[in-house]
Structures are given as structure tokens and as C-alpha cells.
Amino acid sequence: MRSLLSFGLVLFAVPSWAQAPGDDQEEANAGPIIVVTGEGLEETPASPAYSSREIGREQIVTTPSGTVEEALGAVAGFQQFRRSDSRSANPSAQGVTLRALGGNATSRALVLLDGVPIADPFFGYIPFGALATERLASIRVTRGGGSGPFGAGALAGTIELESAGLDTLAPFGASLLANDRGATEASAILARPLGAGFAVVSGRWDRSQGFFTTPENQRVPATARSRYDSWSGSLRGVAPIGASVELQANALVFDDRRTLRFQGADTSASGADASLRLVGRGEWQFDALAYLQTRDFSNVVISSTRFVPVLDQRDTPSTGLGGKLELRPPVGGGHTLRIGADFRQAEGELQEDAFSALTGNVTERRRAGGSTSDLGLFVEDDWSLGELVLSGGLRADRTVIGDGFYVARNPSGGIVEEVIAPRRTDWSVTWRAGAAWQATDTLRLRGAAYRGLRLPTLNELLRPFVVFPVVTQANAALRNEELEGYEMGVDFTPTPAVELTATVFDNRVDGAIANVTLAPNLRQRQNLPAIEARGVELGARAAIGAFSFDGTLAYTDAEVVGRGPSAALDGNRPSQTPRWTAAATASLRPSDGWLAALTLRHVGEQFESDLETDRLAPATTLGAFFQAPLAGTLSVVMRGENLTGETIVTRNADGSVDLGVPRTFWAGLRYGF
Template sequence: MLTAVPLLIIAAPVVAQDCEWPVRDPDDQATYGCVRRFDDYPVKINQKDIVVTGALAETKSDSSYPISQITLGGNITRIENALAQAAGLQQFRRSDARSANPTSQGITLRGLGGNASSRAQLLLDDVPQADPFGGWISWPGYDTLQLASVRIRRGAGQVAAGTGALAGVVELDSLQNMDRITGAAYFGSRNSADAKAAILQSLGAGSISVSGSFTRGDGFIPIKEGQRGAVDRPAAYEQGGIAIRAVAPLSANTELQANMRAFTDDRDRGFDFSDNQNSGVDASLRVVNRTPGGWQWSALGYVQVRQFANRFGAIGAGRNSVSLTLDQFSVPSTGLGTRIEVRPPLGDSAELRVGADWRRTVGETNENFFFTGLTPGRNRRAGGGSDTVGLFTEASLDLTDMLTLTAGARADHWRIADGFRKEVNIGGSVRSDDRFSDRSGWEGTGRAGIVWRSTDIFKVRGAAYLAWRLPTLNELYRPFRVGADATAANELLAPERLRGAEIGADFEKGGVTLSGTIFANRLNNAIANVGLSNGPGNFPGVGFVGAGGVFRQRRNLDAIDSKGLEIEAAYTVNLFWVRASYAFVDAQVKASGNAALLDGLRPAQVPRHFANLGIGYDGAKVRADLSGRFVSGQFEDDVNSRHLGGAFTIDGGLHYRLGTKIELELRGENLFDAQVDAAIAADGVIERAMPRTIWVGIALDF
């Protein structure tokens, strides 16, 4: 199935891409580049072949956000794990895309969890990346060889980013305008293999790039040792993808960017009937005009096509037997969107951006259940569609050299339509055939910020904001199971609405940077998986739940209150660097009615403390890094009855350069094999995240 990807990798073996945040060329204010270190000196990747590269420039409004810049590190560093450098950013579960169920891999910040849908917006070249049906992120679809930069803008009210950015925005930007053939091949523990390749070629004043990746592994046994039974086995995985990007100038200040990527992702969860398959194809066209001192604009159109399948098995007592309970054999979905933005010339002290966007999602789940052996007795189809159309504007004004004011507003009209759920006895009667009423409404997003600079090296910033998120089709229509627990969908969910404020300060001088932010958020109508009853029994929307299992339904809670602190620091001296980050999150559920039992409890899967510390050396021949990450305890469930312990892990890497084109790398994940609890079932059985994994590989750069 993935034969094309290994052939591409064999054809072009590769290199590590240590690419830091793009920097402005001081000699050309319209050109942006990317600095990385591979040889003995920094190399600017983007040249002056064309005037315009990438997206529109940053705005003064960005100065009011706390921003984290992410270093990708070695080639085998997965993007979802690299993002963990930003303390407080998390997925719903602690596992990465080698062992987690894809549906658990939404991302969020600032304790705004509740379920696995993303509450932070992920963008690749301005295109939203969340799964159009479920809101989770398909991490195997991203290749680090194609990325120039990764950064995180924390906080809500980011009007130009579209809807759903309740906690912040993660921005990925692609490389372009360079001549390079790169590749890497790594081998690791448990027969793991990871290979990547990329060809980036300038064509006249434009460029084209092609990259491919393939990774596989026999996997580890997810269940904690001592609790395993006869059904447990290693959770194997196989993932691959290809990405193509072309850039062509349309004029001296305008360029056309075309992107296409495709990926496949096959995982096993470590026992029979736990396999899942996730695949997708994305395409986009973006035109960017950056006329110096004049009108600037961008226009974007994109499509996302996804296919997902998943099976669930019920494990018997002692983990010595397993039976098929649910086969979600086809979950197709499509996302379509457009976006346009215009920036008029207003001089040096003021900026204005005005734009509009539209996004449509459609999808459905097709599943068999009520099995006798391997023969299903019933079938369920459920799904629908949603549309959002928004207008936004954002402005900034320098009142003095020391004081900048920013403000943004956005109005969205949303519509949820064509919702349905139908259940039939296979080969027999119709059990239910529901058609849900269409719904629509208006929601608003806004942000007001202030930045005060006492000097060029120190600033204080503050902001207040509003934001909202539409329920995903997954939350509205698709039930799911985790172990013995089952969760029903809810077609009547209301949009989530957030209001909040923050204040912070940034310091930068020489090799020292410091940043700190205090925030307070309230997420009204927070969508969570709310426990309603215990098994055994038959329950609407999910069927039978066995003894020890819990029946849940997605519900709108009154609110989640989240307050906290974020700190980041970095220090560079000569060839040495140190980076540290810490986040404290005090999140609490406000609930009444059927969910009153949850009032005052912590949201599921939300730790209180996050901390990271990394040190490194970047010499002419040798590079080395060592990082530690701590995440405090959290609760598996909404009633805070199942506790997942805190975890401290250490990763490290050693790179050795053989000349200027070849680099050897030795890297270790979770070096001391700490147990990282990822889930705990009703019977107390614990699932762990990735154990110690050692990699060795070679990278080449031509």
C-alpha cells in the first residue's frame, strides 16, 4: 500500500532540517528568509530570486500575543512531540501518533480540554488542518523536511485565523526557493524505521519541491506490565506521505502557491479488533501580493478529503479474550474553504487588515455493531454538514514610539444542516430513522490589545478577547468506545463561547529572552463527555455497555474556568543554549442539572503543571541536546475517579558531521523508560505511552 513512498525515499536519501523562525532580510523589507545551522555557519535558505515569499508579513497586532517558536530538532522528531516544547500545549491523551487512536489527537492550550476536539487552530500555509469531521489532527501527514518554521500564538480572539481558535493558533510554514536534495534514514528499537526525502528546486523565479516520508514499527505493548493478558500484543504502525509544492511569480510583487499532500496511517492498538486506518488528500491554491508601500492582499482556496475506519473490541475478564463490538468501517469527510484578505497602505504608524472566509464540512459514520462472533446484527449511519461564513477586520495604531493599540472583530454566520442517524437490523427492519432539524445563528469574535515598550528590549502587553467554536460533526453525530466505556453523540450541542483576558511581559537582550503571561479564561457551553450511567445495559446511541463500563454522552457544561501562568526563557552563549518553559493551569468545571456531579472538578485529561528544560551544544562538527519534560497528574474521566500519575521523561540526541554533506545521529526518547500513563480503564488497567526508544541514522544534504 505504501510502496510508492519508500521508492521516493530510496531515490533521494537525506538531511536534518534545523530551521529556526523566518527572519526579515535587513536589505530587503519585502523578503523573508529562514536561517538554519548545518554547516559551520548559518545559511539563508530563501534567496532574492523573487520579491515575495510565503504569506503576508506579520502585523503589529502580533506584538500583543505571547508567541512560542518551536525548534524541530532531529529528523525523527515528530511534530506533535516537538510542540510539547511549548508548556501547556497538549493533546487529549499523552500518546503520540504511533500508538494513540487518531480520534484522541486534538490539540489545546490553557486547560480548555473536555474532549478530544481541537480548541487550538492548526494552520499550514494559512490552511486549517483539523480533521473536517472530528477536529483531531492527522500528525503523520506532516513532513518536517517541508517546514521552514513552527510557532504558537497563544490566546483567543485571533480574528484572521477563523473560528475555533479558543486557545491559540499553531502556524506551520513551508520551505520554498532553495536548491537542495535532502534525505535521512533511521533505524530504532522494536524494528522501527523512519525515512524521509525531499527535492527542492528553483525554477526561474519560482520553485518546486517534492518530499516523501515513511515510518513503521513493530510497536510496544501498550498495557502496563503485570496487567497484561493473553490478548495483549505490540501495537504496530505504518505511516507514510508525500507532499508537492510549487511557487510561481505572477508579477514582480505577486506569486501563486500550489500545494498538495497525501498520507496514509495504519495503526493497531495492541489487541484484536483495535486496528484503525486514516488517510487523506489535501490541496490548496494561494495567491499573495506584497507590494511594498502599497495595497497588499492574499486569496486562498483549499479542499480536504479524509477517510477513517476503526474497530473496537470488548476484552473479557483477565484480558484473556476479546470480542468484536463495533466496526466503524467507513467515516468519509470533506472540508472546503476560501479566504481573502486585503491590507491598504496606511503609513508606518497604522495597519489595517480586512477579510472574509468560508468553510464547509460534510461527513458521516458508517458502522456495524451488535455482533455475534464476527457477524454484525445492526448497522448505523449518521452524519451531516456545517457551514461558517465570516467577515473580519483587525487594526493597530502606534500612539507613540512606546505605545501600540490593537483591536480586531469578526462576525460569523453558522449553519448545521442535513443531520441524520439511521439504524437498521441487517437484512431486516428499520429500528430508527431520525432527521435532525437544521440550525443556524450568529457568533462574534473580538480582541483588544495594548503593548507598551519601555525600551527596545522590554515590553508589557495585555489583551481581552472573545471567541467561539462550532461543535464538530463527530461530536454531533458519531458515538465511540474506549475499552468498556461508550460515549454517545448529541445532535443538539450548542457552540462553545470563550471570554478571557491576559497580561504579560517580554524581555530580550543579547542571548537572553524571557516571557511571562497570566491569563483567565471562561469557556461557556464547554462540550465534554459526561457520565450518565453505569453498565451493564443497553443505552441509546451506543448499544450495550458491559459491567464496569460507563455510558456517557457529549453535553454542554455550564462552563470551564481556567486560570494560569505561562513562562518561557532561553539563553544562548557562544555554542551553548538553554531553554525552559513552565505552565500552571487551574481549571475547574462549572456544571448543573444532569452534570451537577461534575461541579468543582477538574476537566478530564487536564494536568495542573507542565515544565520543560532543554540544554544543547551546536559546534562545527558535533551537536548535542538533552531535554526533560514533566507533566503532573491528571484525571482520565469527568468524575475524577481514575487518576493518571505524573510523568517525567528525558530525551537526547547526538549529531556528528562527516564533512559538510553527511551527518550521523544517535537519538533517544524516554531514555530512562519512565512510565507515562496514557489511559486507565474502569477496571484499573493502565495504558502507557511510548517507552524508551533508541534511534541511529544518517542524513545527507546536496
């Protein structure tokens, strides 16, 4: 809290300090015009060489569910480990990946908010409940690995969330909606100039009694709705320091509480994040960033036979800290050179108690913890040669896994099991290279190859867990995942209003970490020999008058390469991996303030386990958004989720099923959006 207090003082002191001294307005206006953006450095010339897709603000704030993860679903191939969203999923299962490269619930895509990695330091999940759609200006999704200047962890790609600034936000905005089950969603955001900079303050509160994730024929008296109660607040300030440098300061606090499946199965996730960023746009461009994260997680597991607590993961405090420095010296000759370093460290500890389902007495007390760190050095150059742009970069990472332990004690203090993991260090070299050729005014050809890296999380290394009746063991000996891949694509723009894209890719993750079945109801996290994923990604956009369309389609043929303990998995699809995914949004804006949109999402067949058992049927959902102006910037808003009432199976453990969101209707008011 002391760090956050100091951060807040800096946030408000800097804009005041940045104002011209004195009261003479004419003198203050005599200097150069200073424009602050709140953004990072511009994209480099070779960025079109890599398969990326932008999600604009309108599409973000008009999703049928009002969640960031549904906005990200506009990019086919984006997936979480399970199909549940942040209102009915266990937070620890909300890891994200791209291109069907997931093997468990940890993120394989690097997710950045204003340049800061936001994955939980212990588990690697993304705190979607803390990410309010109304705070964002845009999202850029780059599919394909190769960490380069982004930092380690971009194994399957990078997702960049950019906060909205004064050019996007109204001075004041507010929203209040309710749905047909009594849920409420309330938010407010205040944006105002401060000197030559600006500040944005926002808050959001979501609350609901939830819906039954358990099918009616499997409910028991202890069955509970998926209740949730979550809030978040953010504070952001941007101020100039001279004519070409700006300081960006961000703070985020959140608390997310959910109940899953049974009464008493309560989960909580909370955190506080703070960052400072200096961006220089002069002749020597630079981006310097430092951040601190504190997180906590708790989870109560209820017996599915006696419906009493059998595990209390009462406390999982973790800390993430790091920074980045990137320089772009003015080398000339058509070159854009990027040189820099970044660092990230994660520390965390788990404390939990196991109980007897018969007596309620404690049977074991467990603790686990450790740390990981990554120091990366990178260099990358884009070379513009007329209509051809070439890009190449190298990265060296020193990774450290240290201080790992797991100890289980009986009620009298005797050790039942103990694991002390030795300190491990490693150096890895990764790279990426790409080319983009503007062949004609309407046709661009591109290609890329890359190698990426991801450290195992503390959760994968040290924390066993149970999703009854399956026990999944941790593995302190896990090694880093490494990806190699290549892709080729074409972007066709027959008119400024129409864009068609196609990408074919081939990716391979050596040492992919997966939950590997060892015996009935027993799994362990292990490094597979590899996961191979090949496929095609298609995209289409059109904006014709008041009508617009955005659609994506992805087909991925992913399979496990198995040997030794994983020989039985050879040729299988990784768990929770569909072959087909698709997304489309069609919207109509007949006049100012009016908007109607339909959103289609499709996820193909998946399997719950690595043995291709417990099938999850395909699911196709239809959502809607409607907005009509009342007075000024006050509008009435209506949303519909899963309008066709599709049965969405999110988990299937030998017939024990969890379901996703049913048909849901929302209505309310928005002001200033």
C-alpha cells in the same frame, strides 16, 4: 483525484509560465529582481501584544521522537487529549488544545499549515502522521482565543506551521534511521529553483512493529504491539506573478495505519489536501487562499473480554473546503488595517457495523452524517504610536449545522434508533484587542482581551463511541462553544542573547463540550455551563556561544462550572487536564555539523474522567539528540526517547491501563539537513 491532477498541472505550469520568454538571458535579467518566499504576509505590528512563541527549524528537526507533536511540546500548555503520540494513539483522539481548555478529543486550537486549517473535517483531530518535521521551517504558537483574521476555531489559540523554502532547504536531503525495536524512519526531500520560483517534493515512510501499550500483568494472548505503517508525500510550488505577487500551490497525500492494544484492532486514516494561495506584497497587500481536503477513517473495535470484533467503523469519508481573502489597504497614519472574509465547510458520513461478541453476527448497521459551515467577516486595525502599539478587531460568523442524521438498523433493515437533526443557523460576533508598549530597550509590557468561537464537530454531534466498558453518546443538539478571556504579560530581554517572558491569563469557555458522565459506564457529549482556566506561563531563552536553552513552564487552575445534569462536576478539573506542564531543551553546537541536545518534558497529574476518577500519575521524560558530521553534509544521527524509562500512563479505565512510549534508541544517517 481529478482535482489533485488539475492542481498538479497548475503547480508545474506556473513556474514555467513565470519565466522570462525567450532565450536571451541578458534581457531576462534586465527587469526588476523578484524574490519569492513561499510565506504569507508579514506579521502585523501588534502581534507582540498576544502571547506567542516561535519554534525554530533546528528545534523541530532535532526532537528525540522525530514527530511534530513533540516539537509542539516545547510550548508548555500544548496538549493532546491523551499523552500518546501519533505512533500509538487512535487518530481520532489527537485533538489539540492550549491552556487546559479541552473537554474531549476535539481540537480547540486552530492549526494552520501555510494558512490552511488542517483539522479532520469530521472528527476535528490533527493528522500528525502526515506532518513531517523536515518539511517545516518554523512553528508559531499563539495562546489565547479571539479568532480575528485567523478564522473560527481559534478558541484556545492558533498554531501556525510554515513550510520550508529554498532559503532553508538543501537541494537534496535524505534521512534513514532505525530503532532498537526494528522500526524505520525514512524521508527524502528535493528542493530546486524553477524559473524565478521554486518547487519542493518530499516523501516520508515510518514503519514499526511497535511496543506493548498494555502493561505486562494485563496482557492476554490477543494482546498486540502498537504497530504502525504510515507514509506521506507532498508537492509544493511557488512562482512570481509580476514583481509583487506570488502564487503558492500545495498538495499533500497520506496514509496512516495502526494497530492498538489487541490483534485485529486496526485503524486507518488517509487523506489528500490541495490548496492555491495568492500573496500580494505591493502597496495594496492581499492574501487569497482556496483549499480542498478529502479524508477517510476506519476503526475496528475488539472486545476486551472475548477478543473478537464487536464494531467495524469501516468507512468515514469526509470533505473540507474553504478559502480566505484578506486585504491590507495603505491607509497610512501608523495604521495597519486588515479587512477580509473566510469560509469553511465540512461534510462527512460514518458507516459502521456492530457485531455480537458471542456469535459474530451483525446486530446493528449504523450510519451518521451531516455538514457544518462557517462564513466569517473580519476587520482589524493595528495603530503604531511610537513605542506603543494598539490593536482591535471585530469578527462576525454565520454558522450553519445542517443535514444531520443518525440511524441504526437491525440486520433485517428495521429501524432501531433514528435521529434527524434540524438545520440550525446562528450569527455570532467575536473580537480581540491588545496593546504592546516597549517601555525600555529591554522591557516590553503587553495585554490582550478576546472572545472566540468554535462549532461542534460532526463527530461530537452525531457519532457515539465505546472505549470499553464506557459508552459515550453523541448529541445533535450541541451548541457553539464561546470563550472570553484576558491576559497580561511582560517580555524582558536584558541582552540580545537572553529573553524572559511571563504571562498571566484568565479564560472562560461558555458551553464547553465535554464527555459528561450520566451513569456508570455511560457518558454523553454535553455543553457544560462553563470551563474556567486561570494560570501563568513562563518562558526563558538563551544563546551564549555554542550553548542554547529554551524552556517553558505553565500552571493552569482549570475547573468545571456545573449545574443541572453536570452539577456533580462543579469544581472538578476537566478530564485529561494537568495543572503543571513544563518543557526544556538544552543544546550544544561546538562546531559546524556537530550538535548535542537534551530535552525534558513534564506533565502533571491528570484524571481519566470528569468525575476525577482513574488517576494518571505525573510523567517526566528525558530525551536526547546527537549529530556528528561524516563527510560534507552527511551526518550520523542518534536519538533517545524516554531515557529514564518512565512509566507513562496514557489511559486508565478502572485499572485497565494503556502506556506511552518506553525507552527507545534510534540511530541512522542524514544528508543535506
